[in-house]
Amino acid sequence: MDDIFGIPAPLLFGQVLLGLINGAFYALLSLGLAVIFGMLNVINFAHGAQFMMGAFAAWMLLSMGSNDTARLGLALLLLPTFVLLLEWGLSHVRLSVSVRRTIVIGLSALWLCTILLPLVPYLDVVMARSMDASGGGVLQWLFADGGPFARMLGVIFPNGLGYWWSLLLAPLLVGTTGILAERLLISPLYRLDHLYGLLLTFGVGLIIEGIFRNQYGSSGLPYRIPPELQGAWDLGFMYMPVYRGWVVVVAVVMCLATWLVIEKTKIGSYLRAATENPALVQAFGINVPRMMTLTYGAGVALAAFAGVLAAPIYSVNPQMGSNLIIIVFAVVVIGGMGSILGSVVTGFGLGIIEGLTKVFYPEASSTVIFVVMAIVLLARPAGLFGRA
Amino acid sequence: MINMNRRTLMGATAGLAAVPSLSARAQAANTIKIGVLNDQSGPYRDIGGPNGVIMAQIAAQEFGNGRGFNVEVVGADHQNRPDVGANIARQWYDQGVDMILDVPTSSVGLAVNSVAREKNKVYINVGAATADLTGPQCSPNTAHWVYDTYMLAKSTGGAMVRAGGDSWFFVTADYAFGHALERDASAFVRANGGRVAGSVRYPFPATTDFSSYLLQAQASRAKVIGFANAGADTVNSIKQAAEFGITRRGTKLAALLMFIADVHALGLETAQGLVMTESYYWDLNDHMRALARRVQPRLNNRAMPNMLTAGNYSATLHYLKAIADMGVAASKVSGVEVMNRMKAMPVEDEAFGRGSIRADGRMMIPSYLFEVKTPAESRAPWDYLKLLQTTSADEAWRPLSEGGCPFIRT
CATH class of the missing domain: 1.10.3470 (ABC transporter involved in vitamin B12 uptake, BtuC)
Structure with missing residues (x-):
């Protein structure tokens, strides 16, 4: 050698x-x-x-497909894409700038809330209680298990x-x-x-x-x-x-x-x-x-x-x-x-x-x-x- | 589930931040305060971290507050820096914390050791590996709970040499802990008739690529590559050894310090066949299983309790028993007296069964040698290890006479 x-x-x-x-x-x-x-x-x-x-x-x-924290993270990562697409879509509609901005901010805030609200300490208990009171329905659909977007991802791609x-x-x-x-x-x-x-x-x-x-x-x-x-x-x-x-x-x-x-x-x-x-x-x-x-x-x-x-x-x-x-x-x-x-x-x-x-x-x-x-x-x- | 943990953790930090008011001061005389000091944000977070704090809280709750005194558990992050750790320890002891617990990372563990002795308070180290805590740097205020470099080297190192791995090459993290582990493992290799072919010390914590060191180890033609490192470094070393086909040519890997969290991070596909030493494994016997089942739902990321977090549970429980035995007022006078009482009482809990604390502070419990299961053998989540061998409490640790502990007169 x-x-x-x-x-x-x-x-x-x-x-x-x-x-x-x-x-x-x-x-x-x-x-x-x-x-x-x-x-x-x-x-x-x-x-x-x-x-x-x-x-x-x-x-x-x-x-x-198999891990709920992964779904949650992905739903968060998808938010900017959603915002940009929404912005782009709305730019083709005749709307004033302020209306457009309000729509984008409102919808993305809703997206964020469905993901993050259930993670806030104490709030989750309050929400669970109100879900029980209203018998599920919209609240359940919006806020359970990381929100509708995260849930949807898991359903569409079970194997990732x-x-x-x-x-x-x-x-x-x-x-x-x-x-x-x-x-x-x-x-x-x-x-x-x-x-x-x-x-x-x-x-x-x-x-x-x-x-x-x-x-x-x-x-x-x-x-x-x-x-x-x-x-x-x-x-x-x-x-x-x-x-x-x-x-x-x-x-x-x-x-x-x-x-x-x-x-x-x-x-x-x-x-x-x-x-x-x-x-x-x-x-x-x-x-x-x-x-x-x-x-x-x-x-x-x-x-x-x-x-x-x-x-x-x-x-x-x-x-x-x-x-x-x-x-x-x-x-x-x-x-x-x-x-x-x-x-x-x-x-x-x-x-x-x-x-x-x-x-x-x-x-x-x-x-x-x-x-x-x-x-x-x-x-x-x-x-x-x-x-x- | 995660939220509940977060809430308890917030309670812990809020307790830490609370300014002692007059009424609190009046209450303090009847309150035992335990400070869990560990890595909450760095590479060793997952093996102790927030879960270490939660386990101490669980022990305090199970012990019960109806014994004539209150127990409060607080937590803090030492960032793996000895200066930060020593500062928090000094501040805590001055502000009425009676006992400091956990303190992983050997360099920080040793720094807090001298603070505890100076203030005459109680210090139970669970997380640090260095055997010097019950050796040259031992202290009458300190107990070392679940593991040390000597015990790891004897169990894992000894087993590898007996299985024919008689020449070793060490890949060592270049700081106090890595050096101690390499030193103790080399001693066992030589004592069992083996030979150390060489070693390489890599910069800690800036190294992520180990392939270069692995090739050097391979070129030395040693039969065993010993990893004297921990946490993410161990995970990366093993992952890359598999990638470079190191084991394919018959070279064996010895991860001298591995936790179940590391196996979880590696995945069984890569980790299978490795041997490792622990003093607690959740599925080893009925009482360990019972503890794991009870506490797992309360831990972050639904992690299984490991050797360190179970150690925090056990140490808190034993400490509180000693306090109940001697009374709160007496316990506040002298840390050495509390430690002496702890040494006089037998340790018994679900985490480690029966044990005792030796004069130099060494907690005496058996150590267990495990092999990581193959994916086919694993039947449930966290079903990772099978028992190879048990070393009894008398055999597992460095004998009292060889430690060189100054305050023990022999």
């Missing part, structure tokens, strides 16, 4: 490969961050929580939706929560300093994480690798699980696709123009605020997509995002804030560096990325691919 620096060669190859796999996650997550920062100038600190939401959405979709559906639906669901968050919370901050966006998204991330921890506990939920991707290839020097190979391939494809959309398509050129001079782009009749909203939604959807990919490998738990997000921020900074190519290349590169550190000096594996960051920032303050 050949040794390289005193480490058996097969072990070293294995570590490089593993580094590449971890790098795939770093790249996917930092890609979303770079897109958001590049276009909106918002440092999205809720990215880790949105990654976690993606994994949870996958779990909820899978177990909505599997991994492949999740890969499509979870980013959509989480992406729409991002769109709603951008409209309601983040867009008012555009005129202010970056710092406000950072603080707001940081707080939102903490709140989301806390809610999930309260509801689903901290030790994680099981999510298995889909049967099509189970098994492993014996590479001689290591056992390579099929699923990890899949993650790398998908991540590379996703990064390429995002890069192509932004650099080579018409929409991408609008986006890039809008970051340079939004007023001028708007003068050409392009709806810049809507484009910003969709960009944020897309960035969030990317995080959720990575979350679904991570669900079968790491246990689905509320802390899974906060463990990664700090490293991912370092990746973005090293690559150059807002640079898409930079974040992808550094994502993979740092994954490999980290993997090698785990062999040579494991205790430092969580710090090595920050050492690299310090060195890069000293030499090139704008990052490796950033424009000063």
Whole structure:
């Protein structure tokens, strides 16, 4: 067996490969961050929580038939989609803005109430009593077992939706929560300093994480690798699980696709123009605020997509995002804030560096990325691919 | 069901926040206050957390308030930080909390240990693993209730070596608990004629990917990979070992500290065949089953009581018995005296059967070695473990003479 620096060669190859796999996650997550920062100038600190939401959405979709808390969570996640669809539908009807707004707020409040009211302490007892008094009926239909929406989901999908559906639906669901968050919370901050966006998204991330921890506990939920991707290839020097190979391939494809959309398509050129001079782009009749909203939604959807990919490998738990997000921020900074190519290349590169550190000096594996960051920032303050 | 728990929990926090008024102060002389200090928001929340508080409350209710004094249970979150834990402990003892309970995470458990001794109050540790609590850092004010690193290493480690796993590689969490567990397990491996091929210490708590360490362990050609970690880390390690086909080539996994909540998180498909050591399992015998049936509806997420939450129940009950025996006024004078009374009385409850507290504070109960069932063997929710072997109370723990406890004169 050949040794390289005193480490058996097969072990070293294995570590490089593993580094590449971890790098795939770093790249996917930092890609979303770079897109958001590049276009909106918002440092999205809720990215880790949105990654976690993606994994949870996958779990909820899978177990909505058998688990009432999963149904409940899904009904909540569907609320933003409902709001957006309602808004869009009503925009075709001749109504004054205030009437439209009242309808949307009223209906979504009702949706929220059917899910949340039964969870309020003491209120549940009062409601149970009034249900007994009125003999069920409307109250029963509205408020029992997580509300009509949650109940309906369980009836329509008794076996839940599997991994492949999740890969499509979870980013959509989480992406729409991002769109709603951008409209309601983040867009008012555009005129202010970056710092406000950072603080707001940081707080939102903490709140989301806390809610999930309260509801689903901290030790994680099981999510298995889909049967099509189970098994492993014996590479001689290591056992390579099929699923990890899949993650790398998908991540590379996703990064390429995002890069192509932004650099080579018409929409991408609008986006890039809008970051340079939004007023001028708007003068050409392009709806810049809507484009910003969709960009944020897309960035969030990317995080959720990575979350679904991570669900079968790491246990689905509320802390899974906060463990990664700090490293991912370092990746973005090293690559150059807002640079898409930079974040992808550094994502993979740092994954490999980290993997090698785990062999040579494991205790430092969580710090090595920050050492690299310090060195890069000293030499090139704008990052490796950033424009000063 | 969930709501009821939430309400009791809110009661607990409201009790914590309440400012002591004059009438409350008058009442305080006749009230025993128990503070449950544990991880309410981090990686160890599910093995103790809010359910640990609820179990102490259940014990207090079942003991009954009609014994001439009132019992109040409060809870707090130490966030797994020794400074936070020591601060809350100091504040609690100063504000009239008579006994602090639980305190998982070894580093925090040790910090609270010295506060209790300084204030001469009672401290019953249930959640922390380090055997130093009854060893070099033992205290006459402290009892250590359900498990420690020595007992885990002896039961799980010993069994693995006897089954032919005579060379080990450790994957260790790089902090006090991981180091203690690795140390104790290595000692048993060597004592049984085995060999330690190597170990790797990974940063805690920032690690989620263990595949690199698993490959290193595999490259060492050790027959057993010992995980000296806990909670979500253990779950991730085992999940990823299965993914990388580590066990396919005959390497065995030893999860030195595992709770039933971890098995629940892994799912039987992945966890089957693992061996683990506990001192309480809900389905082990009639009295453990009776306790589990009674309390499960009141616990968050309808979790089964585990070794730690059952320990909070048992410890609260025994403490209150000692208070009833010596009187509230006498108990408020000296924590050491209360502890001595607890040591003089036999422990008996549904959770652990009969036991006793040794001079150094070690609670003496049997330890049980379990194997995780296959999905086919499991017939009901939470039906996860089958008993392999019982180690009697005399055999399970580190002998008094080897602990090096300073206040024991031998």
